[in-house]
Amino acid sequence: METLSNLLHGFAVALIPTNLLSCLVGVAMGTIIGALPGIGPSAGVAILLPLTFGANPTTAMIMLAGIYYGAMYGGTITSVLINTPGESSSVMTTLDGYQMARQGRAGVALGIAALGSFFAGSMGVALLMFFSPLLADFALTFGPPEYFALMVLGFTALAGLSGTSPLKGLISVLLGLLIATVGLDVMTGTSRLTFGRLELLSGIDFLPVAMGLFGLAEVLVGVEKPGGFSIDKADLSLSKVFPRLADWRQSRWPILRGSLLGFIIGVLPGAGATIASFISYALEKRLAKEPERFGRGAIEGVAGPESANNAASAGAMVPLLTLGVPGSATTAIMMGALMMYGLRPGPLLFTQNPDFVWGLIASMYIGNILLVLMNILMIPSFVQILRIPSALLLPLIVVFCVVGVYGLQNSLFDVWLMIFFGLLGYAMKKLDFPTAPLVLALVLGEMLETAFRQSLTMSLGSPAVFLEQPISATLLTLSLLVFLYPLLASLWKGLARGTR
Amino acid sequence: MWRKVAAVSIVLVLVLGVGILSGCQRAAETKKTAYPEKPIELVVPFSPGGGSDVMARTIAKIMEQEKILPQPLLVVNKPGGGGAIGWTYAAEKKGDPYVIATVSSSFWTTPLTEKTPVNYKSFTPIAGIGLDDFLLLVKADSAITDVKQMVASAKAKPKSLKMGGTSTSDDRVVTSLLEKKAGIQFNYVPFKGGGDVMTALLGGHVDLAWANPGEALAQIEAKKIRPIASASRARLSKFPGVPTLKEAGFEVVFQQRRGIVAPLGIPEEAVKVLEAAFRKLSETTAWKKDYLEKNLITPEFMGSKDFGQALEERNETYKTVYKDLGVIK
Amino acid sequence: MARANLYFRLFLLLLAAVSFTAARMLVYWKEGVPGPGFFPLWLSLLLALLTAVSLLTGKFPRGVPFLKPPAVRRVAVTSGLTLLATLLIPWLGMLPVIGLYLAGMSFILGGVRRRTALLTALLVPIGIYYLFEVWLGVPLPVGFLGF
Numbered sequence: 001m002e003t004l005s006n007l008l009h010g011f012a013v014a015l016i017p018t019n020l021l022s023c024l025v026g027v028a029m030g031t032i033i034g035a036l037p038g039i040g041p042s043a044g045v046a047i048l049l050p051l052t053f054g055a056n057p058t059t060a061m062i063m064l065a066g067i068y069y070g071a072m073y074g075g076t077i078t079s080v081l082i083n084t085p086g087e088s089s090s091v092m093t094t095l096d097g098y099q100m101a102r103q104g105r106a107g108v109a110l111g112i113a114a115l116g117s118f119f120a121g122s123m124g125v126a127l128l129m130f131f132s133p134l135l136a137d138f139a140l141t142f143g144p145p146e147y148f149a150l151m152v153l154g155f156t157a158l159a160g161l162s163g164t165s166p167l168k169g170l171i172s173v174l175l176g177l178l179i180a181t182v183g184l185d186v187m188t189g190t191s192r193l194t195f196g197r198l199e200l201l202s203g204i205d206f207l208p209v210a211m212g213l214f215g216l217a218e219v220l221v222g223v224e225k226p227g228g229f230s231i232d233k234a235d236l237s238l239s240k241v242f243p244r245l246a247d248w249r250q251s252r253w254p255i256l257r258g259s260l261l262g263f264i265i266g267v268l269p270g271a272g273a274t275i276a277s278f279i280s281y282a283l284e285k286r287l288a289k290e291p292e293r294f295g296r297g298a299i300e301g302v303a304g305p306e307s308a309n310n311a312a313s314a315g316a317m318v319p320l321l322t323l324g325v326p327g328s329a330t331t332a333i334m335m336g337a338l339m340m341y342g343l344r345p346g347p348l349l350f351t352q353n354p355d356f357v358w359g360l361i362a363s364m365y366i367g368n369i370l371l372v373l374m375n376i377l378m379i380p381s382f383v384q385i386l387r388i389p390s391a392l393l394l395p396l397i398v399v400f401c402v403v404g405v406y407g408l409q410n411s412l413f414d415v416w417l418m419i420f421f422g423l424l425g426y427a428m429k430k431l432d433f434p435t436a437p438l439v440l441a442l443v444l445g446e447m448l449e450t451a452f453r454q455s456l457t458m459s460l461g462s463p464a465v466f467l468e469q470p471i472s473a474t475l476l477t478l479s480l481l482v483f484l485y486p487l488l489a490s491l492w493k494g495l496a497r498g499t500r
Numbered sequence: 501m502w503r504k505v506a507a508v509s510i511v512l513v514l515v516l517g518v519g520i521l522s523g524c525q526r527a528a529e530t531k532k533t534a535y536p537e538k539p540i541e542l543v544v545p546f547s548p549g550g551g552s553d554v555m556a557r558t559i560a561k562i563m564e565q566e567k568i569l570p571q572p573l574l575v576v577n578k579p580g581g582g583g584a585i586g587w588t589y590a591a592e593k594k595g596d597p598y599v600i601a602t603v604s605s606s607f608w609t610t611p612l613t614e615k616t617p618v619n620y621k622s623f624t625p626i627a628g629i630g631l632d633d634f635l636l637l638v639k640a641d642s643a644i645t646d647v648k649q650m651v652a653s654a655k656a657k658p659k660s661l662k663m664g665g666t667s668t669s670d671d672r673v674v675t676s677l678l679e680k681k682a683g684i685q686f687n688y689v690p691f692k693g694g695g696d697v698m699t700a701l702l703g704g705h706v707d708l709a710w711a712n713p714g715e716a717l718a719q720i721e722a723k724k725i726r727p728i729a730s731a732s733r734a735r736l737s738k739f740p741g742v743p744t745l746k747e748a749g750f751e752v753v754f755q756q757r758r759g760i761v762a763p764l765g766i767p768e769e770a771v772k773v774l775e776a777a778f779r780k781l782s783e784t785t786a787w788k789k790d791y792l793e794k795n796l797i798t799p800e801f802m803g804s805k806d807f808g809q810a811l812e813e814r815n816e817t818y819k820t821v822y823k824d825l826g827v828i829k
Numbered sequence: 830m831a832r833a834n835l836y837f838r839l840f841l842l843l844l845a846a847v848s849f850t851a852a853r854m855l856v857y858w859k860e861g862v863p864g865p866g867f868f869p870l871w872l873s874l875l876l877a878l879l880t881a882v883s884l885l886t887g888k889f890p891r892g893v894p895f896l897k898p899p900a901v902r903r904v905a906v907t908s909g910l911t912l913l914a915t916l917l918i919p920w921l922g923m924l925p926v927i928g929l930y931l932a933g934m935s936f937i938l939g940g941v942r943r944r945t946a947l948l949t950a951l952l953v954p955i956g957i958y959y960l961f962e963v964w965l966g967v968p969l970p971v972g973f974l975g976f
Contacts, residue, residue: 046548047965143705174876185865187690189667201581223907224900324718325699346718391938407967449868461861
């Protein structure tokens with residue numbers, strides 16, 4: 001009951017015209033930022049941070065949070081329309097979303113993603129409101145061994161993505177892991193595989209790699225034929241761009257599962273949203289009656305991961321607001337911003353600054369409503385992008401990739417990296433090597449390695465550390481089961497047939 | 501189609517040629533008038549939101565509000581390479597007094613471990629503007645009560661206490677200094693950043709950790725963690741109940757030094773103007789209230805010459821510790 | 830196709846060999862705990878091993894060309910122009926390069942009315958200028974033209 005009265009008070013704060021306006025501006029800017037290939041939520045929040053100086057902390061934070069989850073919505077647009085993920089958590093969306101767009105179902109994919117994101121975002125905020133303290137304690141139980149086990153579970157989920165040849169999938173994963181080791185080693189600070197380049201000291205960022213492997217490589221595939229992409233343009237008429245009841249029926253369970261999964265994983269400080277999105281994808285593929293539809297435009301493959309990554313962005317606010325520790329790269333920047341405004345995020349934030357916390361939470365409800373309206377109403381105009389003649393659209397994609405990647409760190413080196421990975425991605429695509437495992441391994445590789453070495457450091461070298469903790473032991477057992485599932489299933493079938 | 505390609509290439513080659521020619525002719529003529537006659541870039545070699553960024557933006561704000569300099573300071577973030585990208589950018593602007601940069605610990609550590617060509621010698625020191633202290637922290641319900649007891653238990657069983665930190669940065673140095681003075685050995689567990697260390701400490705995954713007072717205050721006030729000592733010269737005004745390591749019998753004094761540098765070879769006059777500006781800044785109440793007090797930074801102003809000496813001394817400290825640790829040869 | 834498959838795997842082997850040599854110089858094991866060299870070393874070894882396996886067991890269709898000649902030309906020209914444009918950015922500045930690239934590419938790919946192409950080449954850099962320089966405050970590289 002107290003929560004509800006607090007929330008009412010929060011709405012009173014969030015509905016003050018300046019705060020309402022800053023929420024609107026925030027989500028609108030976030031959508032644009034997210035829709036630009038290259039600049040994802042964390043770079044977007046960092047770049048727009050100076051805009052909020054001078055505002056009071058609540059107003060400023062409402063805007064920053066709006067940019068954050070607005071960018072999570074917006075990231076879907078480029079993934080679906082031009083196969084270019086703007087952040088690591090929408091990599092999974094490209095797999096089926098882009099295929100749907102090529103079948104003339106871009107509007108349906110975007111619509112389902114927006115609805116799923118809305119559901120996930122609102123549910124995430126509700127969970128955040130009622131269970132924050134509890135969840136914060138849960139997040140703290142995760143130490144290095146637990147993170148290692150979670151990463152292992154994530155990587156076994158990757159196995160389902162490797163397409164036709166498991167060998168090629170594994171090679172792709174290894175490449176990603178190897179690229180993840182480039183740069184200063186977290187544990188010792190020694191530089192690895194940098195070959196004397198200063199730019200490589202901070203490692204190879206996900207964005208240039210993803211934009212190259214997905215965006216640029218797809219452009220190169222597109223220019224092969226004089227006509228460009230083969231997109232079914234007949235179905236772009238207004239009546240057909242929105243999702244129908246049948247689509248919704250197909251997606252509602254993936255959305256619910258994705259939201260829950262996303263929120264729980266998002267609460268854990270670290271690579272929450274990304275892991276959440278691809279565990280959700282793997283889960284939906286496992287549960288589907290015809291898993292072979294995945295990768296060819298299955299709507300569940302968009303609904304699940306998109307809900308998961310939005311719920312995770314709400315989840316990532318839990319450690320920030322309740323513990324004063326950042327849950328993701330973006331919330332780390334927001335925490336810095338809070339300190340600049342003179343608010344000190346910590347365990348006492350809820351009691352010392354109720355206006356701020358509840359105002360922010362209430363504004364997230366409002367922001368989610370604004371976003372779902374905005375995104376659904378804009379679908380017809382977004383879809384028009386596909387009508388641009390490909391001789392213009394393809395170079396335009398390259399241009400936006402280049403400028404976006406440059407804007408990340410103001411560095412041309414990143415642009416060169418992107419072009420290199422574009423060529424690599426083109427070769428991989430032509431030779432039937434899956435690229436998604438490379439990107440995901442790159443995102444999660446550092447955490448996997450660091451957690452592994454940290455755990456062994458903590459136990460002074462004893463590998464038993466992974467099995468002594470209940471959470472990590474459970475997660476590792478689960479990964480083993482997931483890994484062996486196809487084998488067990490066929491064994492079971494064989495037995496069943498044998499006894500008959 | 502090849503004809504089209506040829507046409508486009510010819511245009512590009514022509515443009516390229518014109519570009520090279522006019523690039524050569526570009527003259528770098530600047531008139532001599534009172535410095536500064538245009539805005540000054542304040543380079544932060546890290547992303548927005550970090551400690552250096554907070555400092556830089558506060559400086560820029562107060563300089564403008566109090567009209568200390570006739571021209572504004574523009575904060576420019578150049579993250580990457582453990583600060584190396586930003587500092588290299590600034591150092592390469594030799595003789596240009598319109599670029600200055602913030603100094604924090606990686607200013608010394610990255611050149612030492614990475615042998616990057618740009619180090620403290622590549623800059624003109626301008627001013628030292630504050631010291632960030634280090635608190636030794638335990639979880640609130642930890643069995644550790646004070647430093648003496650902690651050292652005793654560490655001596656009884658070497659490497660039994662887990663110390664969280666961030667690999668080669670300041671907390672590694674102060675850990676190593678304490679280990680040496682107390683004759684003990686911690687099990688040092690490195691994390692990616694200060695936030696991760698704090699999370700690990702709160703979750704009980706490590707026993708001890710260092711943090712700046714500003715980082716730890718919220719957690720201390722919430723009684724989630726407890727400071728058992730500070731590595732400062734005297735007790736910190738905000739934590740009068742927390743003894744220094746010196747009081748506990750271990751001669752360890754270590755602070756993170758924050759300051760400002762400019763490229764080499766800038767006019768003597770510009771150094772004076774900047775030094776005076778930062779001296780004035782450090783005396784304003786806005787600076788004391790909005791930066792020092794809020795972030796619990798110990799005030800200590802140093803002019804160009806003193807700061808230059810401090811830069812060198814600091815480099816020696818890092819060098820010795822890193823040699824002991826085997827990080828460098 | 831057979832040659833492309835072979836070359837790509839040889840490239841992977843080369844990559845693995847380079848990383849392996851670099852990883853050899855890093856500390857592999859220290860005080861009972863894997864050091865910085867542990868992961869890169871094993872990863873490059875495994876990469877080499879798996880690539881070798883796929884090289885030996887893979888059935889690469891012979892005779893099927895990687896791409897038909899006109900497509901090869903289009904892909905090569907697009908990649909070449911993109912590389913060239915990126916090389917030009919520091920000299921010419923980001924915005925002029927974008928304009929030229931858009932005009933050049935749509936000209937080469939064909940099928941767009943000349944007026945539409947030129948208008949795009951003019952308006953997109955202006956749009957990008959407002960979006961990035963003015964609104965987001967990202968300073969784009971400036972060439973000798975001064976913009």
